[in-house]
Amino acid sequence: MTPERLKASILQAAIQGKLVEQIVGEQCPDLSKLKKKKTEEIEFELPDTWQFAHLESISVSVASKQFQIAAAEFKTAGKYPVISQSKEYIIGYSDNDKMLYHHDNPVIVFGDHTTIVKYVDFDFVVGADGVKIFSPNANIITAKFFGYVMEYYSTGLEKVGGYSRHYKFIKDKPFPIPPIEEQQRIVAKIEELIPLVEQYSRHYEKLEQFNAKFPEEMKKSILQYAIHGKLVEQRPEEGTAEELYQQIQEEKQKLIKAGKIKKEKSLTAIKDDEIPYDIPESWKWVKLGDVVSLLSGSDFPPSKYNDKGEGMPYMTGASNIVADQLIINRWTPTPNNISHLNDLLLVCKGSGYGKTVINTIGDVHIARQFMSFQYGLPISYKYLGFYLQSQIGTIKQNGQGVIPGIDRTFVLNMLLPLPPQKEQQRIVKKIEELLPYCDRLIR
Amino acid sequence: MALQAGFVKRVRDIMRMDAGINGDAQRIEQMVWMLFLKVYDAKEDDWELNEDNYTSIIPEEFRWRNWAVADDNGHAMTGDELLDFVNNKLFPTLKNLSVDPSTPVKKAIVKSTFEDANNYMKDGVYLRQVIDVINEIEFDDVKESHDFGFVYEEILRDLQSAGSSGEFYTPRAVTDFMALMIQPKLGEKMADFACGTGGFITSWLGQLQKQVTDTEAQKQFDDSIYGIEKKPFPYLLCVTNMLLHDIEVPNIYHDNSLRRNLLDYTEDDKFDVILMNPPYGGHEDKSIQGFFPDDLASSETADLFMSVIMYRLKKNGRAAVIIPDGFLFGLDNAKVAIKTKLLTEFNLHTVVRLPGSVFSPYTSISTNLLFFDNTGSTKETWFYRVDMPSDRKHFSKTKPMELKHFDDCIAWWNDRKEITLEDGPKAQKFTVDYLLNEQGCNLDLCGYPHEEEEVLDPLDTIRNYQEKRAALNAEIDHVLDQLEALLPGGVTE
Numbered sequence: 001m002t003p004e005r006l007k008a009s010i011l012q013a014a015i016q017g018k019l020v021e022q023i024v025g026e027q028c029p030d031l032s033k034l035k036k037k038k039t040e041e042i043e044f045e046l047p048d049t050w051q052f053a054h055l056e057s058i059s060v061s062v063a064s065k066q067f068q069i070a071a072a073e074f075k076t077a078g079k080y081p082v083i084s085q086s087k088e089y090i091i092g093y094s095d096n097d098k099m100l101y102h103h104d105n106p107v108i109v110f111g112d113h114t115t116i117v118k119y120v121d122f123d124f125v126v127g128a129d130g131v132k133i134f135s136p137n138a139n140i141i142t143a144k145f146f147g148y149v150m151e152y153y154s155t156g157l158e159k160v161g162g163y164s165r166h167y168k169f170i171k172d173k174p175f176p177i178p179p180i181e182e183q184q185r186i187v188a189k190i191e192e193l194i195p196l197v198e199q200y201s202r203h204y205e206k207l208e209q210f211n212a213k214f215p216e217e218m219k220k221s222i223l224q225y226a227i228h229g230k231l232v233e234q235r236p237e238e239g240t241a242e243e244l245y246q247q248i249q250e251e252k253q254k255l256i257k258a259g260k261i262k263k264e265k266s267l268t269a270i271k272d273d274e275i276p277y278d279i280p281e282s283w284k285w286v287k288l289g290d291v292v293s294l295l296s297g298s299d300f301p302p303s304k305y306n307d308k309g310e311g312m313p314y315m316t317g318a319s320n321i322v323a324d325q326l327i328i329n330r331w332t333p334t335p336n337n338i339s340h341l342n343d344l345l346l347v348c349k350g351s352g353y354g355k356t357v358i359n360t361i362g363d364v365h366i367a368r369q370f371m372s373f374q375y376g377l378p379i380s381y382k383y384l385g386f387y388l389q390s391q392i393g394t395i396k397q398n399g400q401g402v403i404p405g406i407d408r409t410f411v412l413n414m415l416l417p418l419p420p421q422k423e424q425q426r427i428v429k430k431i432e433e434l435l436p437y438c439d440r441l442i443r
Numbered sequence: 444m445a446l447q448a449g450f451v452k453r454v455r456d457i458m459r460m461d462a463g464i465n466g467d468a469q470r471i472e473q474m475v476w477m478l479f480l481k482v483y484d485a486k487e488d489d490w491e492l493n494e495d496n497y498t499s500i501i502p503e504e505f506r507w508r509n510w511a512v513a514d515d516n517g518h519a520m521t522g523d524e525l526l527d528f529v530n531n532k533l534f535p536t537l538k539n540l541s542v543d544p545s546t547p548v549k550k551a552i553v554k555s556t557f558e559d560a561n562n563y564m565k566d567g568v569y570l571r572q573v574i575d576v577i578n579e580i581e582f583d584d585v586k587e588s589h590d591f592g593f594v595y596e597e598i599l600r601d602l603q604s605a606g607s608s609g610e611f612y613t614p615r616a617v618t619d620f621m622a623l624m625i626q627p628k629l630g631e632k633m634a635d636f637a638c639g640t641g642g643f644i645t646s647w648l649g650q651l652q653k654q655v656t657d658t659e660a661q662k663q664f665d666d667s668i669y670g671i672e673k674k675p676f677p678y679l680l681c682v683t684n685m686l687l688h689d690i691e692v693p694n695i696y697h698d699n700s701l702r703r704n705l706l707d708y709t710e711d712d713k714f715d716v717i718l719m720n721p722p723y724g725g726h727e728d729k730s731i732q733g734f735f736p737d738d739l740a741s742s743e744t745a746d747l748f749m750s751v752i753m754y755r756l757k758k759n760g761r762a763a764v765i766i767p768d769g770f771l772f773g774l775d776n777a778k779v780a781i782k783t784k785l786l787t788e789f790n791l792h793t794v795v796r797l798p799g800s801v802f803s804p805y806t807s808i809s810t811n812l813l814f815f816d817n818t819g820s821t822k823e824t825w826f827y828r829v830d831m832p833s834d835r836k837h838f839s840k841t842k843p844m845e846l847k848h849f850d851d852c853i854a855w856w857n858d859r860k861e862i863t864l865e866d867g868p869k870a871q872k873f874t875v876d877y878l879l880n881e882q883g884c885n886l887d888l889c890g891y892p893h894e895e896e897e898v899l900d901p902l903d904t905i906r907n908y909q910e911k912r913a914a915l916n917a918e919i920d921h922v923l924d925q926l927e928a929l930l931p932g933g934v935t936e
Contacts, residue, residue: 006926010930013930018931019930019931020931021931189929192929193926193929193930196922196925196926196929197926199922200919200922200923200926203915203918203919203922204919206915207912207915207916207919210911210912210915211912214908217898217904217908218901218904218905218908220898221898221899221900221901221903221904222901224898224900225900225901230900233466236459276836277837277839278839278841
């Protein structure tokens with residue numbers, strides 16, 4: 001139940017005579033001398049002692065332009081308050097005596113564009129276009145009651161028609177007229193309830209924000225659990241990560257000899273105090289650069305790429321990732337930094353840095369916003385992808401600089417908890433099983 | 444000290460090869476019944492020495508010294524013969540020992556500990572190897588048995604699986620701190636109604652030990668403890684733990700503390716001191732709420748235990764209890780009723796907040812220590828937040844919390860001052876009026892500023908979310924109740 005709905009239901013009960021009791025003997029004011037104007041059909045049953053009328057029959061509309069000053073003239077302090085269509089009750093101050101609207105009876109201000117309704121019982125200066133001022137006939141309807149009826153009819157209107165004028169939607173609505181004493185009792189009741197509605201609104205907001213955060217928290221929690229080695233059980237028959245690590249080194253050597261990947265400078269060993277948390281015994285802490293081959297991208301000037309489909313797809317950066325898929329919008333006939341099918345791509349620069357996606361397209365040229373983990377080593381790229389996702393916080397922390405992003409050195413030195421290969425696959429399977437549930441939590 | 448190094452690893456490596464052991468929980472269970480028999484055997488040596496007519500409740504051929512230890516010729520059962528003996532003779536015998544109300548506790552304990560024990564190992568050769576490792580422990584040397592206490596602790600800490608396996612072990616640093624601050628006195632009786640493996644009892648005894656100077660004192664020492672544990676496995680561990688501490692007649696009962704009418708407790712059921720870490724999110728039958736008056740009934744076991752504690756604390760008694768954040772900020776009817784009772788009928792003088800990873804790796808949930816006594820109603824409550832030491836980001840299995848991390852709190856305890864740091868209040872006192880009215884029994888004060896950013900384990904993430912959501916909903920319902928009361932037809936209480 002949104003706070004707006006709660007307030008609307010209270011106002012509705014108010015204007016239908018259901019909020020307070022009718023008292024025998026109270027009489028509705030005499031409407032016979034009023035200018036009659038046709039209202040819309042009244043849709044609910046009024047109590048016997050009530051009548052209804054057109055709002056323009058029971059109030060006087062005051063032209064506001066004559067009291068209006070420009071926004072530039074608003075002061076933060078001054079003799080007279082300035083009232084506009086804003087949510088804030090008073091938008092500023094002015095010392096402009098000539099523009100002061102003086103009135104002896106309280107008025108209701110209606111924002112034609114914003115549909116905000118305000119009760120004002122002091123002199124003021126008008127601060128915007130579209131400020132409609134109504135002076136209700138005190139013998140017929142109290143200003144506050146008038147205001148609440150107007151507010152009821154404005155409920156939800158702000159969603160209609162954007163910034164256009166809204167008075168036309170409410171002007172012909174039937175304004176119920178209860179006996180004056182009852183109007184006062186209704187107003188008193190509403191004013192008793194409003195602070196509670198506001199309290200409710202604050203709690204509701206807190207709850208909404210709290211609920212909105214949860215699906216993401218759940219995801220983070222699952223990913224962290226997975227890379228800590230707690231999501232699936234360890235199985236001794238699957239071997240150890242140490243064995244896998246040796247295998248990877250051998251494979252790397254083979255690929256280097258075959259010219260498929262470049263030889264890299266060896267990375268410094270991991271120090272004991274660098275290890276962030278305990279991992280299962282069969283796992284191994286490694287540096288990312290030790291177990292992958294990382295290809296950096298290069299940027300081409302517009303003369304070297306096109307949008308006509310000529311040549312190999314050219315991946316610019318995060319803009320090529322839509323709904324976790326790679327999309328092609330540029331091509332180049334002179335590709336250089338080529339990522340292959342099943343490589344894992346990491347956005348390392350630009351506003352979307354930290355995102356990962358698997359290259360399901362095939363040979364593509366990558367620009368500098370991308371780095372590519374080249375496929376071919378016995379490690380699960382899906383596991384790597386989930387690992388990088390779980391590190392997004394660290395990645396973002398490290399990427400704060402004049403130009404947002406992370407560099408090659410940072411990526412190569414990232415600490416990766418490495419499970420045995422089969423376990424990586426089991427972990428991936430489990431995560432893929434659980435993530436859809438997190439998505440379902442998003443409302 | 445050679446005992447410690449590698450003992451657990453060696454046993455684990457052997458068991459790893461046995462197909463019958465599935466997972467850490469079973470491995471620990473397996474290790475422990477064997478340790479119990481070994482420890483019991485060593486104790487029986489003492490009893491035989493000190494008592495004239497000591498007879499073992501265990502039939503001769505089933506005593507550890509006779510079947511597990513190699514005979515004079517160096518022969519010992521192994522392989523299928525051993526397996527058959529253990530499964531078809533030893534276990535059935537120990538499960539069916541003849542026990543009646545007159546049986547001394549130190550004998551009856553054998554039957555009760557084997558009631559739910561299991562032999563999981565399927566290979567008699569590996570079983571033999573494990574027994575051999577265990578036999579290497581010598582108890583002649585008193586020091587050895589204290590070292591063994593450490594090994595025992597390591598085994599308990601070794602329980603990897605989070606949740607159900609680890610929930611009965613509270614980090615030693617925390618139980619030691621609480622026992623220290625509660626200031627045990629000889630002659631007093633303490634209780635832990637969910638004693639698990641006996642951590643609080645051990646810490647209590649550790650403090651009380653210093654006051655034991657003669658045999659009279661020794662008797663008071665032995666009688667000073669009382670524990671109830673529902674789960675058979677931790678019960679077994681606790682009993683073994685007590686035997687290790689020379690408590691021959693440990694007042695430890697295998698029972699469910701919640702299954703008694705709260706209003707039936709009498710003076711005899713009350714204790715001078717209560718120290719405990721009640722289980723949270725416990726799985727109890729809904730019928731258990733029937734033992735509690737309506738306003739205190741809750742589906743959260745920690746809540747129910749708080750009520751049990753309040754009803755079983757003697758006049759002028761003292762209590763220290765570990766409870767989760769959910770208890771502090773929760774505002775459902777039961778929690779508000781319990782906290783109101785705590786603040787108006789008891790003196791809740793101190794709340795110590797602990798960082799999230801204290802119980803790592805079992806759970807990453809945030810916990811708190813409530814210190815209160817039965818001397819009268821609360822006037823004011825001090826909140827103190829224990830911060831992570833600067834040398835690490837989290838506590839972990841390999842770098843757990845230690846008693847020294849409480850040093851600042853201990854120094855502050857007797858010279859209490861408000862402390863405010865850059866990121867918020869660390870120590871502050873609040874009047875009971877403020878807690879009951881402005882806070883409406885929300886005791887989530889002096890908390891951790893960056894807790895929001897902690898990534899917890901999935902189960903803890905879910906629980907935490909559900910508790911906080913329930914608290915937010917309770918607040919909303921409170922506002923709606925007030926609103927309703929003002930509406931025509933709304934219920935006014």
